[in-house]
Amino acid sequence: MGASVNETTETAFEPLLQFDMEMEIFLSDWQHCDHVSSYLARMISHNRTDPVRHSNFFSSALNELLEVSFRGGTTDGKIGLSIYRQGGTERVQLSFPCPPGQARFYREAVSKTRESDAQARYLDAISNDLAPSRESVLLDLAVNYDARLRLDEREAPAITLIVDLPLEGMVS
Amino acid sequence: MITAGLTQRFKVAFDPNSQIFSLAGTIRPRSIDEIAESIHALREAIDAVRGVLYIDVKRLIQMNNTAFQAFIRVALDACRERSDLRLIIITSSVVGWTTRMFRHLSTIEPQISVEVYDSMFYPGxxxxxxxxxxxxxxxxxxxxxxxxxxxxxxxxxxxxxxxxxxxxxxxxxxxxxxxxxxxxxxxxxxxxxxxxxxxxxxxxxxxxxxxxxxxxxxxxxxxxxxxxxxxxxxxxxxxxxxxxxxxxxxxxxxxxxxxxxxxxxxxxxxxxxxxxxxxxxxxxxxxxxxxxxxxxxxxxxxxxxxxxxxxxxxxxxxxxxxxxxxxxxxxxxxxxxxxxxxxxxxxxxxxxxxxxxxxxxxxxxxxxxxxxxxxxxxxxxxxxxxxxxxx
Missing domain, CATH: 3.40.50.150 (Vaccinia Virus protein VP39)
Incomplete structure (x- = not known):
C-alpha cells in the first residue's frame, strides 16, 4: 500500500493524491474499502469549508466505488486511485483489472447514469431489488451525489472509472 | 439493543414505548448475511407497533448500498402488507448523504415520510x-x-x-x-x-x-x-x-x-x-x-x-x-x-x-x-x- 503526490497534470483539475495497492492484497479483506475511503476522505477534506461533513460525504461515495471494484475486480494487477480537485468538485479516477467482457458491462452502466431516466431506473432498482447491483450503485452516485461518471478503457484489461463529485456545494 | 462486532461498528435499538427503531454508526457489510440479525430486529419492531414506527437514522454515520437496500426492502414490504402502517424516517441535516438517499422512499411509498432533524436541537x-x-x-x-x-x-x-x-x-x-x-x-x-x-x-x-x-x-x-x-x-x-x-x-x-x-x-x-x-x-x-x-x-x-x-x-x-x-x-x-x-x-x-x-x-x-x-x-x-x- 502506498500514497504519494501524483505529479501528473490534469487540465484544470489539481492533483491531490494518488494511492495504489496490489489487487490481491486489496481483495483479501472487505474492510479495505471502508478503511481506505475513510482515511483518504479525511486527507482530502481537511481544507474544505466544513472538513468533517465533507469527509463523511466523500467517504460515502468513495466507499461505493471501492466496493464496485472489490466485487468486480480480479487479482492480477493493481488498483489505482487518484483524486483531483477543481473548485467545489473532486474527481476520483479509479482503475482496476476486471475480467474480459466486463468492460462492456461498465460502459453500459456508466452510460445509463447520464441518461434522462437515471432517477427512474434508480428508484426502480431500490424499489424491487433485494441487493444492489453494480449498475444501481453507479446510479446512486449520479442521483444522490450529483456525480458525473465516465469510463476510460485505454489500459485494458483494466478499466478506469472517472467520477466527478461536486460535494462542496452540497455540504456547505 | 444489538451491538455489532468489530467489523461492523453500529448499533441497532428498538424502543417499543416510543415506537422508535434506531440505527447508529457505520454499517458497511459485504453481504446481507452479516446484518441478518439487525434486519430481523427491524421486522420484529414493525410487527410490534400499531400506527407509526419512527426509524431514527440521525446517528447513522455511514451505510453502504448493501445495507441500505436490505433495510428499505423490509420497510417497503411491510408497507405493502399493512395499510395501517406509517413509517417516519428521521434523518439529520448534519449527515448530508442520509437525507438524499432516504428521501426517495416517500416517492416510492406514500406510507413512508422522511423528516429532517435540523433546527431546535434544544429548547432555548x-x-x-x-x-x-x-x-x-x-x-x-x-x-x-x-x-x-x-x-x-x-x-x-x-x-x-x-x-x-x-x-x-x-x-x-x-x-x-x-x-x-x-x-x-x-x-x-x-x-x-x-x-x-x-x-x-x-x-x-x-x-x-x-x-x-x-x-x-x-x-x-x-x-x-x-x-x-x-x-x-x-x-x-x-x-x-x-x-x-x-x-x-x-x-x-x-x-x-x-x-x-x-x-x-x-x-x-x-x-x-x-x-x-x-x-x-x-x-x-x-x-x-x-x-x-x-x-x-x-x-x-x-x-x-x-x-x-x-x-x-x-x-x-x-x-x-x-x-x-x-x-x-x-x-x-x-x-x-x-x-x-x-x-x-x-x-x-x-x-x-x-x-x-x-x-x-x-x-x-x-x-x-x-x-x-x-x-x-x-x-x-x-x-x-x-x-x-x-x-
Missing amino acids: QSFVEDTSFIPILRAQTKMTWRHERTILPRHGMRPGIAMADICCGIGDFAVLAQKEFQPARIVALDHSRASLAYARTVAADFGVTGIEYTFGDASEMLLEDNQFDFVTCRHSLQIFNQPELLLKELYRIVKPGGRVYITNEKNSHCLGEPRAQSIQWTYNELARLLSHFEMDVELGPKSRRYLADAGFDDILVESFMVTNLDGDPQDFADVIAGWEKMFAAMATRHGETPEFIDRFRQGFRDHIFAALHPKGYAGWPIWAASGRKPL
Missing part, C-alpha cells in the same frame, strides 16, 4: 442563536479570555495538541486559543449555521487558517472516538436540556488520558454594588425563568458531579469572577445590556406580567449602573472545570 436555541447577539458574545469572550488564558494550561491546554471546541458559537475562542497556544489541530463545531458563517468570515478576514469549522449537533457528533487531547465546551452544558448527553459525546471524542474542559455559570451569584438587592432579585429570577426553557444556568458548581458521573477522573474545578475592573467597564455594561434585551424577550415569551418585566429589566440596569459607577463593583462568576478520560 432560537434565543441563543439570534444573530443580533453576536457582538455580546464577542464581548463576553473578550472578558472571559483575560482569565481563561492563564487557567487553560492548568487544565491541559498546551502547544501541539489536537483540540476540539464543541459549541464554538462564533468561533472567537478557537481563534484566541490558536493564537495563544498553537495547537496542532483545532476542530470547532456548532449547530448554528449563522454563527459558523460569521466564524469563517472572521477567520478569513484575519488571515487565520487551520481551524476546521463544522456544522453539527453536539449531542450526536460525526467526530470519531478518541481523537482529541483536549476538548472544550464553554457556557453550553448550562443551556442544553440534556447536559449528560453532551458530556457523553465529549467523553467519547477525547483520547484516553486527554481532558475535557467546561465552563458554566451560576447566574444567581451575579452581583453588584451599589443597588445589590435589585441586582440579586433579577438574577435569582433569571435562573428561575431559564429553568422553564430547560436551561440550568446554576450549573457551574455542579460541574464536578457532572464530570464524575460521565466517567472522568482527576477532576479539577476552579472559579473566577469577570468584573467591571478587568478592562473597560463599558464592555461589562454592554454585555449586561445584551442580556437585558435577550432575557426580557424570553420573559415575555414565558408570559410574565409587564410589572414583572419592568422590575426584571431594572436589575440588569442596576448591574450596569454598578459597573459604570466610579466607586462601583460588578461581577459575573464562572466555574471552569475539567476531567481526564481514564487510560
Whole structure:
C-alpha cells in the first residue's frame, strides 16, 4: 500500500493524491474499502469549508466505488486511485483489472447514469431489488451525489472509472 | 439493543414505548448475511407497533448500498402488507448523504415520510442563536479570555495538541486559543449555521487558517472516538436540556488520558454594588425563568458531579469572577445590556406580567449602573472545570 503526490497534470483539475495497492492484497479483506475511503476522505477534506461533513460525504461515495471494484475486480494487477480537485468538485479516477467482457458491462452502466431516466431506473432498482447491483450503485452516485461518471478503457484489461463529485456545494 | 462486532461498528435499538427503531454508526457489510440479525430486529419492531414506527437514522454515520437496500426492502414490504402502517424516517441535516438517499422512499411509498432533524436541537436555541447577539458574545469572550488564558494550561491546554471546541458559537475562542497556544489541530463545531458563517468570515478576514469549522449537533457528533487531547465546551452544558448527553459525546471524542474542559455559570451569584438587592432579585429570577426553557444556568458548581458521573477522573474545578475592573467597564455594561434585551424577550415569551418585566429589566440596569459607577463593583462568576478520560 502506498500514497504519494501524483505529479501528473490534469487540465484544470489539481492533483491531490494518488494511492495504489496490489489487487490481491486489496481483495483479501472487505474492510479495505471502508478503511481506505475513510482515511483518504479525511486527507482530502481537511481544507474544505466544513472538513468533517465533507469527509463523511466523500467517504460515502468513495466507499461505493471501492466496493464496485472489490466485487468486480480480479487479482492480477493493481488498483489505482487518484483524486483531483477543481473548485467545489473532486474527481476520483479509479482503475482496476476486471475480467474480459466486463468492460462492456461498465460502459453500459456508466452510460445509463447520464441518461434522462437515471432517477427512474434508480428508484426502480431500490424499489424491487433485494441487493444492489453494480449498475444501481453507479446510479446512486449520479442521483444522490450529483456525480458525473465516465469510463476510460485505454489500459485494458483494466478499466478506469472517472467520477466527478461536486460535494462542496452540497455540504456547505 | 444489538451491538455489532468489530467489523461492523453500529448499533441497532428498538424502543417499543416510543415506537422508535434506531440505527447508529457505520454499517458497511459485504453481504446481507452479516446484518441478518439487525434486519430481523427491524421486522420484529414493525410487527410490534400499531400506527407509526419512527426509524431514527440521525446517528447513522455511514451505510453502504448493501445495507441500505436490505433495510428499505423490509420497510417497503411491510408497507405493502399493512395499510395501517406509517413509517417516519428521521434523518439529520448534519449527515448530508442520509437525507438524499432516504428521501426517495416517500416517492416510492406514500406510507413512508422522511423528516429532517435540523433546527431546535434544544429548547432555548432560537434565543441563543439570534444573530443580533453576536457582538455580546464577542464581548463576553473578550472578558472571559483575560482569565481563561492563564487557567487553560492548568487544565491541559498546551502547544501541539489536537483540540476540539464543541459549541464554538462564533468561533472567537478557537481563534484566541490558536493564537495563544498553537495547537496542532483545532476542530470547532456548532449547530448554528449563522454563527459558523460569521466564524469563517472572521477567520478569513484575519488571515487565520487551520481551524476546521463544522456544522453539527453536539449531542450526536460525526467526530470519531478518541481523537482529541483536549476538548472544550464553554457556557453550553448550562443551556442544553440534556447536559449528560453532551458530556457523553465529549467523553467519547477525547483520547484516553486527554481532558475535557467546561465552563458554566451560576447566574444567581451575579452581583453588584451599589443597588445589590435589585441586582440579586433579577438574577435569582433569571435562573428561575431559564429553568422553564430547560436551561440550568446554576450549573457551574455542579460541574464536578457532572464530570464524575460521565466517567472522568482527576477532576479539577476552579472559579473566577469577570468584573467591571478587568478592562473597560463599558464592555461589562454592554454585555449586561445584551442580556437585558435577550432575557426580557424570553420573559415575555414565558408570559410574565409587564410589572414583572419592568422590575426584571431594572436589575440588569442596576448591574450596569454598578459597573459604570466610579466607586462601583460588578461581577459575573464562572466555574471552569475539567476531567481526564481514564487510560
